[in-house]
Amino acid sequence: MATLQSPSTDPPGRPRPAWRLVCQRELTDLWLGGRAIVLVILFSLLLAVMAFLLATNQEMSLMPPREMLFLTMQTTIGIGLFIGLLIGADSISGERERASLEALLLAPVSRRQIVAGKFLAAISPWPAALAVSAIFLAVLSPSSELFLQVLLLGGVLGTLLVVGYTAFAMVVSLWSSSNRTSLFVSLVVYLLFVIPTQFPGTAQTGFMGRLVKRINPIESVNQFLEKVIVNNRTFEEMWDWLAAPVILPLLTCALLFGFARSGLTLEGHPPKFLRFRWAQPAAAMLFCAALAQPVPPALAAGEADGQSGLSISVGTEYLEVKTGEEFDFTTTLRFDGEDELPVIILSMNIVNLEADGDPVDPEDWSPERSMVVEAPARGETSQQEWTIHPIFEGDYLIYIVAIPEVADEESTSRPIVTQGLHLSVVHEPHLNPGGVLPASLGVPGGLILALFAVLWLRRRSLRTQGT
Amino acid sequence: MLQKSQAGAQAGAADRADHAQATSHVLRVEGLGKVFDGRSAVKDLSFSLQAGRILGLLGPNGAGKTTTIRMLTTVLEPTSGAFWIDGLASSRPDAIRRRMGVLPESLGFPKKITGLELMVYYGQLYGFDQRKARQNGLALLEAVKLRPRAHSLIGSYSRGMRQRLGIARALIHDPVVIFLDEPTLGLDPRGQKELLALIRSIARERMIGVVFCSHDLPEVSTLCDDVVILREGTVVAAGTVGEIVRKSRGNVVRIRVPAQAAQEAAQLFHGISGVMLVSPAEESGWIEARPADAPGDGEQDRLLGNRMLDVLIRAQIPVLGLQAEGGSLQDVFFELTDEEHADGYASVSVH
Numbered sequence: 001m002a003t004l005q006s007p008s009t010d011p012p013g014r015p016r017p018a019w020r021l022v023c024q025r026e027l028t029d030l031w032l033g034g035r036a037i038v039l040v041i042l043f044s045l046l047l048a049v050m051a052f053l054l055a056t057n058q059e060m061s062l063m064p065p066r067e068m069l070f071l072t073m074q075t076t077i078g079i080g081l082f083i084g085l086l087i088g089a090d091s092i093s094g095e096r097e098r099a100s101l102e103a104l105l106l107a108p109v110s111r112r113q114i115v116a117g118k119f120l121a122a123i124s125p126w127p128a129a130l131a132v133s134a135i136f137l138a139v140l141s142p143s144s145e146l147f148l149q150v151l152l153l154g155g156v157l158g159t160l161l162v163v164g165y166t167a168f169a170m171v172v173s174l175w176s177s178s179n180r181t182s183l184f185v186s187l188v189v190y191l192l193f194v195i196p197t198q199f200p201g202t203a204q205t206g207f208m209g210r211l212v213k214r215i216n217p218i219e220s221v222n223q224f225l226e227k228v229i230v231n232n233r234t235f236e237e238m239w240d241w242l243a244a245p246v247i248l249p250l251l252t253c254a255l256l257f258g259f260a261r262s263g264l265t266l267e268g269h270p271p272k273f274l275r276f277r278w279a280q281p282a283a284a285m286l287f288c289a290a291l292a293q294p295v296p297p298a299l300a301a302g303e304a305d306g307q308s309g310l311s312i313s314v315g316t317e318y319l320e321v322k323t324g325e326e327f328d329f330t331t332t333l334r335f336d337g338e339d340e341l342p343v344i345i346l347s348m349n350i351v352n353l354e355a356d357g358d359p360v361d362p363e364d365w366s367p368e369r370s371m372v373v374e375a376p377a378r379g380e381t382s383q384q385e386w387t388i389h390p391i392f393e394g395d396y397l398i399y400i401v402a403i404p405e406v407a408d409e410e411s412t413s414r415p416i417v418t419q420g421l422h423l424s425v426v427h428e429p430h431l432n433p434g435g436v437l438p439a440s441l442g443v444p445g446g447l448i449l450a451l452f453a454v455l456w457l458r459r460r461s462l463r464t465q466g467t
Numbered sequence: 468m469l470q471k472s473q474a475g476a477q478a479g480a481a482d483r484a485d486h487a488q489a490t491s492h493v494l495r496v497e498g499l500g501k502v503f504d505g506r507s508a509v510k511d512l513s514f515s516l517q518a519g520r521i522l523g524l525l526g527p528n529g530a531g532k533t534t535t536i537r538m539l540t541t542v543l544e545p546t547s548g549a550f551w552i553d554g555l556a557s558s559r560p561d562a563i564r565r566r567m568g569v570l571p572e573s574l575g576f577p578k579k580i581t582g583l584e585l586m587v588y589y590g591q592l593y594g595f596d597q598r599k600a601r602q603n604g605l606a607l608l609e610a611v612k613l614r615p616r617a618h619s620l621i622g623s624y625s626r627g628m629r630q631r632l633g634i635a636r637a638l639i640h641d642p643v644v645i646f647l648d649e650p651t652l653g654l655d656p657r658g659q660k661e662l663l664a665l666i667r668s669i670a671r672e673r674m675i676g677v678v679f680c681s682h683d684l685p686e687v688s689t690l691c692d693d694v695v696i697l698r699e700g701t702v703v704a705a706g707t708v709g710e711i712v713r714k715s716r717g718n719v720v721r722i723r724v725p726a727q728a729a730q731e732a733a734q735l736f737h738g739i740s741g742v743m744l745v746s747p748a749e750e751s752g753w754i755e756a757r758p759a760d761a762p763g764d765g766e767q768d769r770l771l772g773n774r775m776l777d778v779l780i781r782a783q784i785p786v787l788g789l790q791a792e793g794g795s796l797q798d799v800f801f802e803l804t805d806e807e808h809a810d811g812y813a814s815v816s817v818h
Contacts, residue, residue: 015594033579099575107592108564465618
């Protein structure tokens with residue numbers, strides 16, 4: 001046996017902080033080990049297929065470009081946080097199962113630094129996923145302003161969700177003695193948040209339904225992005241939807257780093273307050289009960305005695321615009337009747353004159369498809385501003401219907417209609433469907449090539465060092 | 468570089484020897500206990516270890532060895548008692564971790580990195596800069612005969628190579644005590660022999676205290692200087708290997724003589740001072756005897772068989788068979804960890 005050499009005990013130079021070392025080690029495992037890059041390649045394949053279908057399929061291309069971008073970003077965020085969840089759930093309980101945690105816990109470094117390093121590595125696939133998504137967004141986007149808007153909003157909100165859910169999965173991993181438990185719990189919670197977003201509208205319009213929508217960070221982000229990107233709503237109108245996505249990462253990161261010291265143990269047990277067996281089923285039942293709440297009846301309608309004397313007109317009769325060009329028009333409401341009218345509902349309608357009168361969903365064309373206004377006083381008028389963002393070329397007729405609100409559930413009212421605004425939309429090509437196919441093939445192909453290149457370089461480096 | 472490192476090792480060992488003499492023990496355990504959900508896994512455990520010595524921690528499955536190791540390596544917090552490593556109390560786990568190295572039972576090495584990368588990583592975690600960690604890593608890999616495979620992926624290492632890598636990792640920060648949990652498990656005989664030689668050299672040349680956990684009792688009696696035997700979380704024996712072996716009460720000698728001479732032989736044995744017949748002469752001619760006194764008669768016990776043979780030879784009674792039991796660590800272990808017999812060992816010293 002060779003004489004044992006002692007490690008040099010010269011004073012150490014400048015050591016790197018432990019969180020950075022752990023992060024580097026984890027990044028090497030994730031990216032050189034192939035797990036993260038394979039997940040990102042799968043993600044890019046999914047996005048490639050989706051983008052190709054969105055841009056080239058005749059049926060799907062009826063979808064407005066803004067909605068395509070929203071769907072692409074929604075998918076990016078959904079899969080990005082799923083990847084973060086998978087890696088986060090494995091990060092600690094996986095090490096426990098692979099028996100590699102003990103040696104790490106024996107090193108003289110703080111548990112918080114270990115957790116911080118692992119956390120940073122676990123969220124590392126998100127920027128990669130966002131970069132892949134940016135390529136497809138650029139190809140699908142009709143303008144660079146829109147591309148930047150979607151990328152910025154989606155990037156910021158996606159980061160909040162990815163950070164929040166990855167931290168949550170790591171908390172579960174911290175407290176789980178087995179990897180299977182950690183993955184199962186994390187995925188069940190993920191689904192509990194995702195499934196309600198797919199429920200029919202009736203389940204989400206009641207008081208509890210609306211509440212659940214507000215407290216569900218994924219749904220909140222979806223709502224925010226959809227309204228701002230697709231429906232041209234402003235940030236000021238929608239900012240209150242950001243409460244849940246902002247609170248989630250704060251809460252889960254506080255839990256993760258708060259419990260890192262006591263929770264990062266060899267066995268992995270949940271804290272005492274979570275050990276009651278009834279807590280989890282009770283929470284699930286409460287959640288389901290919240291979703292199943294019946295929709296409460298509409299708020300009491302105001303009085304609407306008398307309908308005569310109400311008239312509405314549109315300020316413009318004909319307009320020619322290009323696709324993507326935004327324009328405004330006004331309507332004027334006048335009341336000459338005897339009885340007072342409390343509230344008038346105004347609803348915009350758009351009909352495609354070239355397609356046998358097919359209706360167009362005004363929500364895709366305008367931030368406001370309807371509004372509720374006070375009826376003008378007798379003999380007076382009020383004006384309303386409408387904004388239109390035409391998406392497809394063609395001839396359309398836009399008209400507004402004014403509906404005096406009904407007095408109660410059994411009464412009715414007589415709607416009145418403006419004359420039509422004839423709108424000619426001329427096509428201005430923005431979308432580059434031809435560019436989608438190269439991106440759809442090139443991005444996943446490039447990533448696969450990058451994977452092989454990394455593996456080849458790694459092998460060559462090992463061979464060189466070995467010789 | 469290696470010469471410098473060798474000189475450093477010798478100087479470090481000399482310093483440690485002086486320090487060990489001054490403080491006497493590199494590991495001292497007093498009244499250590501651990502309770503899991505109301506069940507005591509380890510009770511009132513006390514022992515100590517001097518620098519340069521190897522202590523075998525023995526016990527059947529569930530005796531509390533792993534819990535003890537995990538408490539001593541600061542992975543588990545003791546419910547009661549305390550321990551000191553190099554004079555540092557268990558209430559300072561971060562400081563203690565810098566003084567000890569551990570080879571856990573399950574190594575759990577990442578497979579996609581090289582042995583040297585692992586050493587550099589752990590070296591940096593212990594506070595060395597990258598260059599120093601690499602330098603130390605290479606020196607230790609050389610010492611455990613892994614230098615030629617330093618740049619190979621750990622996934623390609625054999626079991627024995629991984630164990631040696633684990634030992635190198637445990638030494639990366641020059642600890643004063645190392646804990647080795649089943650280090651020879653799954654190794655072939657050559658691998659076992661090499662690893663035991665390595666462990667011995669670590670203890671002797673670097674004056675490191677080694678706590679060695681194993682189920683292989685011949686291996687423990689060959690390698691270890693001291694032994695602690697646990698049963699149901701309690702120390703049932705502690706001392707040097709020689710002291711423990713001498714406490715065996717199972718030094719039984721079975722001699723077979725022709726059936727017609729069995730009664731005569733038994734009479735002769737009765738005449739030997741200190742011999743007590745365990746069973747009378749049987750028709751088969753087997754006669755069983757053991758020392759008459761309680762355990763602890765030392766050398767005299769081990770000469771029992773010689774004296775019995777001597778009287779038979781003098782009486783010209785043919786000896787057809789001879790079996791000797793007891794007198795080994797394995798025998799003592801079985802006696803001490805067998806519930807029926809262990810209670811008679813209340814007088815075994817624990818220090």
